[in-house]
Amino acid sequence: MTIHQISVFLENRAGQLAQITTALAEENIDLRAINIAETSDYGVLRLIADQPQKAASTLLEKGFILSMTPVIAVSVPDAPGGLARVLEVLAAAAVDVEYMYSAFGQGDGKAYMIFRVTDIDKLVQALQGGGIQPVTGEEMGIH
Amino acid sequence: MERYYQQEIECASREQILAWQNERLVRQVQNVWDNVPYYRKKMEEKGLTPKDVRGVEDLYKLPFLTKDDLREAYPYGLMARPLKDCVRIQSTSGTTGKRVVAFYTQHDIDLWDDCCARAIVAAGGTNEDVCHVCYGYGLFTGGPGLNGGSHKVGCLTLPMSSGNTDRQLQFMVDLESTILCCTPSYAAYLAESAIERGLRDKIKLKAGIFGAEAWSEEMRQDIQNKLGIKAYDIYGLTELSGPGVSFECSEQTGMHINEDHFIAEIIDPNTGEVLPEGSKGELVFTSITKEAFPLLRYRTRDICVLSRKPCSCGRTHVKMSKPMGRSDDMLIIKGVNVFPSQIETVLLAQGYAANYQILVDRVNNSDTLEVQVEMTPEMFSDQLSQVAEREKQLVNALKAMLGIYAKVRLVAPKSIQRSEGKAVRVIDKRKI
Ligand SMILES: [Zn+2]
Numbered sequence: 001m002t003i004h005q006i007s008v009f010l011e012n013r014a015g016q017l018a019q020i021t022t023a024l025a026e027e028n029i030d031l032r033a034i035n036i037a038e039t040s041d042y043g044v045l046r047l048i049a050d051q052p053q054k055a056a057s058t059l060l061e062k063g064f065i066l067s068m069t070p071v072i073a074v075s076v077p078d079a080p081g082g083l084a085r086v087l088e089v090l091a092a093a094a095v096d097v098e099y100m101y102s103a104f105g106q107g108d109g110k111a112y113m114i115f116r117v118t119d120i121d122k123l124v125q126a127l128q129g130g131g132i133q134p135v136t137g138e139e140m141g142i143h
Numbered sequence: 144m145e146r147y148y149q150q151e152i153e154c155a156s157r158e159q160i161l162a163w164q165n166e167r168l169v170r171q172v173q174n175v176w177d178n179v180p181y182y183r184k185k186m187e188e189k190g191l192t193p194k195d196v197r198g199v200e201d202l203y204k205l206p207f208l209t210k211d212d213l214r215e216a217y218p219y220g221l222m223a224r225p226l227k228d229c230v231r232i233q234s235t236s237g238t239t240g241k242r243v244v245a246f247y248t249q250h251d252i253d254l255w256d257d258c259c260a261r262a263i264v265a266a267g268g269t270n271e272d273v274c275h276v277c278y279g280y281g282l283f284t285g286g287p288g289l290n291g292g293s294h295k296v297g298c299l300t301l302p303m304s305s306g307n308t309d310r311q312l313q314f315m316v317d318l319e320s321t322i323l324c325c326t327p328s329y330a331a332y333l334a335e336s337a338i339e340r341g342l343r344d345k346i347k348l349k350a351g352i353f354g355a356e357a358w359s360e361e362m363r364q365d366i367q368n369k370l371g372i373k374a375y376d377i378y379g380l381t382e383l384s385g386p387g388v389s390f391e392c393s394e395q396t397g398m399h400i401n402e403d404h405f406i407a408e409i410i411d412p413n414t415g416e417v418l419p420e421g422s423k424g425e426l427v428f429t430s431i432t433k434e435a436f437p438l439l440r441y442r443t444r445d446i447c448v449l450s451r452k453p454c455s456c457g458r459t460h461v462k463m464s465k466p467m468g469r470s471d472d473m474l475i476i477k478g479v480n481v482f483p484s485q486i487e488t489v490l491l492a493q494g495y496a497a498n499y500q501i502l503v504d505r506v507n508n509s510d511t512l513e514v515q516v517e518m519t520p521e522m523f524s525d526q527l528s529q530v531a532e533r534e535k536q537l538v539n540a541l542k543a544m545l546g547i548y549a550k551v552r553l554v555a556p557k558s559i560q561r562s563e564g565k566a567v568r569v570i571d572k573r574k575i
Contacts, residue, residue: 007525009518011555037527042518042553044527063557065518069525098526116525 001124002070003137004052009065010043023062029055032140033103033114048103048114051143072115072123073103073135086113089130095123105140112140145393145456148264152403153458160459163403165198167431172196175437178223181216182439199406202429203417208441213243213382222246224435234282235381245381246435252291254432258387258401259292265392266350266375268322270297275320277303277311277329284385285355289324292387308336316345323351327358327366334369348372354386357466376465382441383430389463394455397462404432407461409449412470423448423480425470426463444470474569476503476510479547483568486514489540494521500559504572512549514541517556
């Protein structure tokens with residue numbers, strides 16, 4: 001049910017992000033989502049790749065500091081109020097969301113939201129209770 | 144009950160110690176003036192004659208000696224006795240530049256052995272003990288010093304020298320060694336090896352006297368627990384004699400300096416000014432009983448604090464703290480003395496690697512301090528708030544240790560500049 005997010009330590013230095021995306025492209029790794037949280041000095045790059053293990057080993061080899069974080073993906077209907085409905089379900093169940101960001105499917109034009117929570121079981125229960133089924137890795141084209 | 148090797152000296156009144164120091168200093172200054180042209184010239188340059196030093200209160204007037212002086216005067220330039228009066232040399236390891244060679248008369252060796260004997264007795268040694276010396280023997284002072292002290296106390300002395308761990312452990316078991324003398328790192332290694340070989344219960348050690356390198360309180364606890372002993376610190380410099388310049392007593396809160404042989408001062412390493420008791424600064428020694436190689440106001444470059452607080456062991460000689468760093472490394476930032484080693488201690492305690500760089504600069508006439516720290520997998524989190532929280536803890540811990548604010552900058556691994564494999568620790572951009 002969970003998807004592997006790769007979290008990478010990013011020093012705010014010109015070219016670091018390009019170095020990462022180039023390294024992944026050279027290995028034919030496709031990115032489904034990319035998100036950066038940063039302070040003025042450093043940041044955390046979060047990415048969802050179609051081949052998480054390969055992406056992780058590629059970046060480790062380049063000397064990056066990273067961790068694998070389990071996250072939940074939800075398909076968001078491409079219509080007004082689509083995201084609002086998902087968030088209402090989570091608010092009603094009092095699920096603490098650490099952070100979230102959007103992702104893309106495998107060229108199918110579908111939009112997804114990625115959720116990072118401390119209690120994954122609680123999130124999944126809340127979603128299912130609201131009639132929302134988390135998306136599996138395969139559905140997003142993640143191997 | 145506390146035992147002493149020379150109780151009347153080790154527990155003498157402060158007045159008595161000062162009287163010895165006054166008398167011996169005056170005599171030593173005259174001796175150096177008469178016999179060491181190198182130092183006499185230094186005194187003359189300051190317009191001094193022996194008459195200007197009537198006691199310890201005049202010591203501050205005398206010029207310093209540094210390691211550079213020792214190299215310049217190598218090999219015979221600081222001797223106060225002809226070679227025919229000398230019976231021994233010892234030497235420093237001399238990793239950089241010329242070696243430093245120190246000379247001893249038989250009397251010098253006797254007094255040095257006494258100093259080491261005091262340390263052994265303070266660690267509980269008697270003539271019933273088997274003293275296992277695995278400091279190196281040879282030019283290095285560790286082996287000869289403790290060996291001589293052990294003889295004076297009357298211990299059965301095992302002159303093991305360093306290395307060959309299996310043989311060390313075998314003798315330790317077979318001959319029931321009770322006192323171990325070596326470097327703290329070798330003691331830790333011996334402890335590990337004894338446990339690995341299942342010999343821990345066959346070892347009869349009760350005390351260890353460890354010196355010649357820096358070691359932490361955690362390391363002491365570790366060695367004490369693993370070997371079931373009490374571990375005592377000992378300090379010395381080849382330039383002054385060797386180990387035994389100061390030694391720890393049962394209180395284990397600093398090392399008593401043998402003040403009947405050495406006068407200790409704490410100075411500001413930048414101005415050379417003598418600092419009041421309790422200040423942190425560079426330790427300076429004057430050897431007042433040495434015959435062959437008497438150094439006046441020798442700068443050790445070790446940063447210490449002296450304390451004359453009464454000690455529960457009954458000894459009255461001043462205590463020095465473990466050296467906290469080297470004056471060569473000291474930075475003055477916003478008027479505060481900062482040592483890279485202090486920053487390293489905090490980083491390790493907070494779980495970061497010791498890969499760091501200190502950047503000092505001056506912005507708008509005010510010093511700035513930035514500590515760049517390489518991120519480690521352990522300290523990283525996908526949650527920015529957690530990384531920031533740990534960073535804040537580090538800033539607070541640095542502030543507590545240094546007394547001033549240091550900006551922390553977390554950087555990518557291996558991004559800190561290295562020269563010939565070694566990280567460049569300090570970059571001082573201030574133009575003073
Ligand atoms: Zn004491």
